[in-house]
Amino acid sequence: MEEREISKAVIKRLPRYYRYLGELMENGVERISSGELSKRMSVTASQIRQDLNNFGGFGQQGYGYNVKYLYEEIGKILGLDKKHNMIIIGGGNLGQALANYVDFEKRGFYIKGIFDVNPVLKGLSVRGIQIHMLEDLESFIKDEEIQIAALTLPKSKAEEMTRLLVRYGIKAIWNFAHIDLDVPSDVLVENVHLSESLMQLSYNITRYEKEHPRS
């Protein structure tokens, strides 16, 4: 499959296409036009055609897309056809919430362990995933070939932990701490800054109230 330089905006939309196509497959839909997909996703049909053309285009004019094929091809682009071993740093509520997501495994993300400093948690497990102490982190990352670390620590501890993770060979950090991590160029970071998402909601509320003053 031909692949060109792809914009960030397109990449952000791919997981959404993937999710919708997965739902269509579950509902037994085999083929869909960009028009129908557009209606369901509230994206224009031309946007969809344009996005998918970035990857060589998967449809035929007037014939629509093969749902399963498109789903699998987008999966490959997203790297979901490969297995990714993952650990969670932080056994608090957020760490446990992540450990409880069954969906991650369906997408190829295997949570191999949870790490914490709290000795009370030692040996406990969440959905069969054991909580380990930090002293085992280095060997665990090597032995279990861990690629991704989900970082659910408070801001104050996130930087020091990041240095450790990088030293132990972690190549990708899924960061939930409210801080921009400083990492070498060969380490990838994806941020989930929850309070920033809430601020965007608040911006939209404020904007909406200005435009629709109550009489």
Place this chain on the structure above:
Amino acid sequence: MEEREISKAVIKRLPRYYRYLGELMENGVERISSGELSKRMSVTASQIRQDLNNFGGFGQQGYGYNVKYLYEEIGKILGLDKKHNMIIIGGGNLGQALANYVDFEKRGFYIKGIFDVNPVLKGLSVRGIQIHMLEDLESFIKDEEIQIAALTLPKSKAEEMTRLLVRYGIKAIWNFAHIDLDVPSDVLVENVHLSESLMQLSYNITRYEKEHPRS
């Protein structure tokens, strides 16, 4: 302050400016040039000037920005100068993790209650925030003037709950369910789709590995 039509990309960057300016204030910095801010934030100085010019511009050429003033003005744009009452739907790990974030209150988001269907949780509380049963939802939303509902339910229950929330007068939903909610045009939704964020990380890993094949 003059306010023009602002692009989504700018709005996405505002919370980050806000966070950085807050950190500068904590460190006693009173004034900063766009150049310095740029270095810290890994955004170009011209991007910063351009972004802030959307709101009339807060700086003077060669003199830099007043940190506290800029922080407060961005806070106002984001609606953080107002109080927002919030509830959490779902008392599981994710709901409890959200209830434990002290930072939300600092930004004007007050979590007034948590709602769940599990009678075992009835009357329990997280950081002083009580867990209520669903039968109290309607009156609670009215009595406590709840504006925002954080939805931490599984996909299968999210749609029905959304209909209830809308009927009970909720105007903004912070959605953690892996589904795009169908709401009337006067109800605002901000999505946090965790698995989509993880897929973006996976995309970047795949891309990186292609560009840097191991020898």
